[in-house]
Amino acid sequence: MVDLQRDDPLASPLLRVEDLHVTFGQQPVLRGITLDVPRGQTLAIIGESGCGKTVLLKAMIGLVRPHRGRVLFDDQELARLNDRDLSTQRLRFGFVFQNAALFDSMTVGQNVAFPLRQLGVARQADIPPAVLARLAEVGLPDEVVTKKPAELSGGMRKRVGIARASVVNPEMMLYDEPTTGLDPIMSDVINELIMRARHRHAVTSVVVTHDMRTARKVADRVVMVYPLARLRSGEPQVIFDGPPSELDRTRDRRVRQFVQGEAGERIMEMRQAVAANGRGGE
Amino acid sequence: MTESDHIPPRGEHAVVAWINDWGGVVVDALIAVGDFTLFVWQTLVWLSTRLPRRETLLPNFYQVGVLSLPVVALTGTFIGMVLAVQSHFQFSQIGLETRLGAVINMSLVRELGPVLAATMLAGRVGSAMAAELGTMRVTEQIDALESMGAHPLHYLVVPRFLACLFLIPTLTIMADFMGVVGAYFYSVFILGIDRHFYLYNSREFVGGFDLFVGVFKSLFFGAAIAMVSCYRGFHCLPGAEGVGRAATAAVVISFVLILMIDLFLGILLDNIYYAFWPAGARLF
Numbered sequence: 001m002v003d004l005q006r007d008d009p010l011a012s013p014l015l016r017v018e019d020l021h022v023t024f025g026q027q028p029v030l031r032g033i034t035l036d037v038p039r040g041q042t043l044a045i046i047g048e049s050g051c052g053k054t055v056l057l058k059a060m061i062g063l064v065r066p067h068r069g070r071v072l073f074d075d076q077e078l079a080r081l082n083d084r085d086l087s088t089q090r091l092r093f094g095f096v097f098q099n100a101a102l103f104d105s106m107t108v109g110q111n112v113a114f115p116l117r118q119l120g121v122a123r124q125a126d127i128p129p130a131v132l133a134r135l136a137e138v139g140l141p142d143e144v145v146t147k148k149p150a151e152l153s154g155g156m157r158k159r160v161g162i163a164r165a166s167v168v169n170p171e172m173m174l175y176d177e178p179t180t181g182l183d184p185i186m187s188d189v190i191n192e193l194i195m196r197a198r199h200r201h202a203v204t205s206v207v208v209t210h211d212m213r214t215a216r217k218v219a220d221r222v223v224m225v226y227p228l229a230r231l232r233s234g235e236p237q238v239i240f241d242g243p244p245s246e247l248d249r250t251r252d253r254r255v256r257q258f259v260q261g262e263a264g265e266r267i268m269e270m271r272q273a274v275a276a277n278g279r280g281g282e
Numbered sequence: 283m284t285e286s287d288h289i290p291p292r293g294e295h296a297v298v299a300w301i302n303d304w305g306g307v308v309v310d311a312l313i314a315v316g317d318f319t320l321f322v323w324q325t326l327v328w329l330s331t332r333l334p335r336r337e338t339l340l341p342n343f344y345q346v347g348v349l350s351l352p353v354v355a356l357t358g359t360f361i362g363m364v365l366a367v368q369s370h371f372q373f374s375q376i377g378l379e380t381r382l383g384a385v386i387n388m389s390l391v392r393e394l395g396p397v398l399a400a401t402m403l404a405g406r407v408g409s410a411m412a413a414e415l416g417t418m419r420v421t422e423q424i425d426a427l428e429s430m431g432a433h434p435l436h437y438l439v440v441p442r443f444l445a446c447l448f449l450i451p452t453l454t455i456m457a458d459f460m461g462v463v464g465a466y467f468y469s470v471f472i473l474g475i476d477r478h479f480y481l482y483n484s485r486e487f488v489g490g491f492d493l494f495v496g497v498f499k500s501l502f503f504g505a506a507i508a509m510v511s512c513y514r515g516f517h518c519l520p521g522a523e524g525v526g527r528a529a530t531a532a533v534v535i536s537f538v539l540i541l542m543i544d545l546f547l548g549i550l551l552d553n554i555y556y557a558f559w560p561a562g563a564r565l566f
Contacts (some may be wrong), residue, residue, distance in 0.1 A: 095430075
C-alpha cells in the first residue's frame, strides 16, 4: 500500500486529535490522545475491549464531546461548530457502526437513501439508481432494497451499513469494529470492501478493530490504545503508533501480547480477583 | 488525644449519612428537572427553526391519531355507561335521576374525556415511543442519525410532539362523544330515565366553555406525554432492562403529570370562568 500523504510534510492532516480527554461521569476513558490522520491514509486503531477506541472514533465525528482537548476536521474544531454547521460537516463523514445501526423502521433502500435525502442535493429520481449502484458495489442484489434490516444476516447488515455510510462519497470513513461477529470469509469480504472504498473513492479511513487480520490487511498505520485503568499516571495511552509491519518488531510487551493474542498475566489477575472475592465473602 | 477522639459517635454518623443520602436524591432530582427542561427547550427551538418533513410527520400522526381512535372510542363508551350506573342509584334516592344527564356529561367533557384520552395515549403511544427511542439509543441508531447530519430532536422528537399535540384534542372529542352516547343509551334505554329531561338538563348545564376546558387541557396532556416519553427514550439505560424501564417510567410519569396538570389547569380555568361569569350555571 502506498502512502502518498505521509511522505508529504506540507499536506495538512484531514483529521487532527489534540490532547483529547474524555470522561464519563467520574470515569476517565481517554487521556491526552494526540494523533493526525493524513488525507488518503487508512489508520487502524487497535486495543482491547473497553480501552476507549470506540469513544475515540465517536469523538472524531463529534458524537462524544471532549472533556479537554479538541478534534479538528479539515482545520475546523468540531466542538465549536453550531448544530447546522456540524450537521453539514458530518455529511463529509461516513460512519459504519459496530452492529450497523440500521433504522429498523425503514427498508434497506430507505436506509441507504437516508444520507442522500439528508444531503438534499439529489433529485428524487436520482436516489433509487444511486442506492442500487451502492448496494451492488457491496455485493448485495436489488431484491434487498425492499427488505427490513431484521430480515438480513449479520454480514448483509454490515454491508448495508457500509453502503449507507459511503453513498454520499464522504471524504472520511470511520469503521467501528467492522468485522466483529462475522465468519472469516465475511470478515475478509468486509476488509476487501474497506480497501475498495479507499481505492475507488480515495477516501481517508479510520478503522477501529481488535481483529489483527483486518488491521494488517487494510491499514497503512496502526495506533494501539491501552485501557487507562491499566496505566500508571503520566503514562501515554497510545502505546504504539506505526506501520503494521512494525507490530511484530516492537519491544513493548503489551503490544506483542495483544498482537499475538496472549492472556499473559490476565489469568493470574483473574484468579487473584476471584480469591480476593472469596475471602471477602467469608 | 488519640485518633478515636475524632471519630463521631454512631448516631452522628447515621445523621450525616442520612443527610448525605437525601442531599444526593435532591441533587439528582434537580439535575433531572434541569435536563428535562433543556430537552423541552431545545425541542421547541427546533420546532420553531424548521418543520419536519412530511414523510416523518405522517407515520407519527397515523400512529398517534388513527390507531388510537378505536381504543379511545371503546373506553369512552364504557366510562359513560359506568358513570350512569354509579350515579343512578345515588340520584334516584333523592329523586333527581333526570339530572344525570347534566352530571355525567359535565364530568365527561370537563374531566373524564380528556383524562381518559390522555391516559390511553400515554399507555398506548407513550410507552411505545419510549421503547422505540430507547431501542434506537441502545442500538446506536440515534448516533447513526447524528452521524448522517440529522438532528435527533428535529427528526425524532418534533414529529412525535406535534402528533401528540395536534391529535389529542381529536381523541378527547372522540372520548367525550362516545362517553355521551354510551351514557345516554344506558340511562334512557336501560335505566329508563326520561329522554326529554335527560337531554334538557344536559343542554342546560353543559356549555361550550366546558367542552373548551376539556379540549384545552388535553393540549397540555399531549405535550407532556410526548416530551416525557421521548425524554425517557433518549435517556434509556443500556440493555433490554433499560428499554423496559424507560417505557414503564414514561407511562408512570405521564400519568402523574396528567393528573397534576389536570388539577392546576382545572383550578385556573374555574377561576377564569367565575371571574367572567360570576353567576355561572349551577347544578343544584
